[in-house]
Amino acid sequence: MLATTATANLVEVFSAIQGEGLNVGTRQIFIRFGRCDLRCWFCDSEHTWEIDEQCRIEQTPGKRDFQSYQNPVEETQLLSWIQQQHQSHLHDSISLTGGEPLLHAPFLQRFLPQLKQVTQLPIYLETGGHRPQQLSLILPYVNSIGMDMKLPSVSGEQRWQAHSDCLQRSWQAQKEIFVKLIVSDQTCWEDLEQARERIAQVSPNIPVILQPVTPVTGVTPPHAEQVLQWQAWMKQSLSMVRVIPQTHKLIGQL
Numbered sequence: 001m002l003a004t005t006a007t008a009n010l011v012e013v014f015s016a017i018q019g020e021g022l023n024v025g026t027r028q029i030f031i032r033f034g035r036c037d038l039r040c041w042f043c044d045s046e047h048t049w050e051i052d053e054q055c056r057i058e059q060t061p062g063k064r065d066f067q068s069y070q071n072p073v074e075e076t077q078l079l080s081w082i083q084q085q086h087q088s089h090l091h092d093s094i095s096l097t098g099g100e101p102l103l104h105a106p107f108l109q110r111f112l113p114q115l116k117q118v119t120q121l122p123i124y125l126e127t128g129g130h131r132p133q134q135l136s137l138i139l140p141y142v143n144s145i146g147m148d149m150k151l152p153s154v155s156g157e158q159r160w161q162a163h164s165d166c167l168q169r170s171w172q173a174q175k176e177i178f179v180k181l182i183v184s185d186q187t188c189w190e191d192l193e194q195a196r197e198r199i200a201q202v203s204p205n206i207p208v209i210l211q212p213v214t215p216v217t218g219v220t221p222p223h224a225e226q227v228l229q230w231q232a233w234m235k236q237s238l239s240m241v242r243v244i245p246q247t248h249k250l251i252g253q254l
């Protein structure tokens, strides 16, 4: 029997311009969940890895006038914060991000139908794509998915089979899905080959974004010549391969 209320541990809720992937440039309400079970070398969200006692909630869309609240948060509370953000014509969709949102799948299973009813906005899931069972729990309530397929030479993580499984489930459910591949000067051909093959096996029409890594300590983006070569090679088997760096950092956005 379902409990009368559900809770989740959050990092933050805010309104921003999406800076990555196929939705780049759109305005979204971001719900950032706490915890991640991966440890990518290039991670710029290490503060999300563990659960914090508090989360911060933007009071006015885009103003960064955050107030702190205690974790965990009840679904009704989160719903009221989203309603506060949801101004007429402002947002294109709601982004579930992290951390890894799928670690909160049971909560999302309950929360997303209410969220859709209240806002009517499409739900976009950003995931590491390594938790297929949890993905299946919330697929009926999600409109689109950005799957971060981990290249071992760049991230230190190897999840090929789980990635294939997540792609298959999303495609079968007829969800809009794209794959993001973060590339650095360490990206090896074997990884790109694995990625290309696994995506094409599900469908050559799944869009792929090559995202040159934003430089952080010890991680360097690839040269433009490398990226041009990779894109040309991937396009031999996949119908859409775009190169898009993180744009929100270019405009100095949080």
Ligand code: SF4
Residues within 6 Å of the ligand: 036, 037, 038, 039, 040, 042, 043, 044, 045, 046, 048, 098, 099, 100, 128
């Ligand atoms: S999956 Fe995302 S949040 Fe988790 S370690 Fe990798 S980059 Fe960081």
